[in-house]
Amino acid sequence: MSFQNLGLSEPVVHGAQRMGYSDPTPIQLRAAPVILAGRDLIASAQTGTGKTAAFALPILSKLDHHEPRIRCLVLEPTRELAMQVETAFRDYMRFMHTEVTLIHGGVGYGRQREDLKRQCDVVVATPGRLLDLMQQSAVDLGGLQFLVLDEVDRMLDMGFLPDVRRIVEKCPKERQTLLFSATIPEEIQRLSAWCLRDPERIEIGARRSPAETVTHALYPVALDQKFDLLLTLLERTNYDSVLIFTRTKDGADRISRQLKKNNHSVATLHSNRTQNERVDALEGFKAGRYEVMVATDIAARGIDIAGVSHVINYDVPQHPEDYVHRIGRTGRAQTVGDAFTIMTAEELPHVLDIERFIGQKVPRKKIEDFNYVYTALFNEESVMSSLKGAKGVRTHKGMRFGASRRRR
Ligand code: AMP
Numbered sequence: 001m002s003f004q005n006l007g008l009s010e011p012v013v014h015g016a017q018r019m020g021y022s023d024p025t026p027i028q029l030r031a032a033p034v035i036l037a038g039r040d041l042i043a044s045a046q047t048g049t050g051k052t053a054a055f056a057l058p059i060l061s062k063l064d065h066h067e068p069r070i071r072c073l074v075l076e077p078t079r080e081l082a083m084q085v086e087t088a089f090r091d092y093m094r095f096m097h098t099e100v101t102l103i104h105g106g107v108g109y110g111r112q113r114e115d116l117k118r119q120c121d122v123v124v125a126t127p128g129r130l131l132d133l134m135q136q137s138a139v140d141l142g143g144l145q146f147l148v149l150d151e152v153d154r155m156l157d158m159g160f161l162p163d164v165r166r167i168v169e170k171c172p173k174e175r176q177t178l179l180f181s182a183t184i185p186e187e188i189q190r191l192s193a194w195c196l197r198d199p200e201r202i203e204i205g206a207r208r209s210p211a212e213t214v215t216h217a218l219y220p221v222a223l224d225q226k227f228d229l230l231l232t233l234l235e236r237t238n239y240d241s242v243l244i245f246t247r248t249k250d251g252a253d254r255i256s257r258q259l260k261k262n263n264h265s266v267a268t269l270h271s272n273r274t275q276n277e278r279v280d281a282l283e284g285f286k287a288g289r290y291e292v293m294v295a296t297d298i299a300a301r302g303i304d305i306a307g308v309s310h311v312i313n314y315d316v317p318q319h320p321e322d323y324v325h326r327i328g329r330t331g332r333a334q335t336v337g338d339a340f341t342i343m344t345a346e347e348l349p350h351v352l353d354i355e356r357f358i359g360q361k362v363p364r365k366k367i368e369d370f371n372y373v374y375t376a377l378f379n380e381e382s383v384m385s386s387l388k389g390a391k392g393v394r395t396h397k398g399m400r401f402g403a404s405r406r407r408r
Helices: 010-018 026-036 051-063 079-092 110-118 127-135 152-157 161-169 186-195 223-236 249-261 275-286 320-327 345-358 380-389
Strands: 041-045 072-075 100-103 122-125 146-149 176-180 200-204 214-220 242-245 266-269 292-295 310-313 337-343
Touching (some): 010 051, 010 079, 026 051, 026 176, 026 200, 041 051, 051 079, 051 146, 051 176, 072 079, 072 127, 072 161, 079 100, 079 122, 079 275, 100 127, 127 161, 152 161, 152 186, 161 186, 223 249, 223 337, 249 292, 266 275, 275 292, 310 320, 320 337, 320 345, 337 345, 345 380
Parallel strands (some): 041 200, 072 122, 072 146, 100 122, 146 176, 214 337, 242 310, 266 292, 310 337
């Protein structure tokens, strides 16, 4: 099935072709007919499946021409995602006369108020700033036809669902609502029961399985040696671009500083950075000005960075879903990617959770000629029993190893 046969409008098909898309992806194939038929939709699909185009192309086909009112509202959890989706709309509507605008926090209100006054056809927004502007009566949603709630599980994690509900309450009852979420827990089911009408459900791929093109590996190491191991991994890996995830913002700053000292070109992305710094990091990394980007989970969801050849988890994610999202940054759109996770003894329980969640065992790897301080890490049974024995007993270097601790 080609884009032409999907029932999309001609300018939209041209827009997709100009992006270099030759065939629709599975979610595009399944979502387009539902959206074109005017049905509400709940779709669960992994990131990187082409989900933005899956809703943008049919919506644009139905918007057709410019009208001075907001006809489509897309809510996104983060500024980065909002920017990415706005850019996608702009690309797809290249051969149309419709307009799109972006509303998010962290920048002045002036331009956003002006854009809203002009009444763009499509508004892509984060919930907080949009609600602010709505409370100032700067937004008229009276002519809304399409409401897209994207990455809803992320909005749930970030505590945005009450804001989302307030926004939905101000939308006209007669509208088409599309909800996208990697997972659909109970709270999201309740939200969808409240704001969708007889929705069609689409599930693409096994929700829990990470991108199939990614190869995974775990690198056990003592806490003191994590950074040395990271440097060694970077030295020994033939990468084009590496995304390194840390659990905390301070951790991201610290790793970035240390990597810079070791002559790596590094961008840093987390929510304490200014909007300009975030844009510079993301753009610079995409353009290849920085080979390495160190980020917290803010970058893990949905951000589309083509050509990330490697993801390195400097910390093991505490939630298995985050592991899937993080490694989803590589191996996108059929390219192969490697996901390395550095793990310390006390993180082993999280590793086991992740393996249960993804339904596969991740191979443990040892770097030849790396000067490991502890090799007991590779004996996981004894690590687990030490962890149980030492429950609650932590040193500044992490969990104690008791009898199994052995120096090489
Ligand atoms: P998304 O899941 O929306 O973040 O999209 C992931 C990536 O796939 C983006 O870089 C899109 O430009 C790209 N993409 C979307 N649809 C197609 C398609 N039909 N063919 C090739 N690439 C696509």
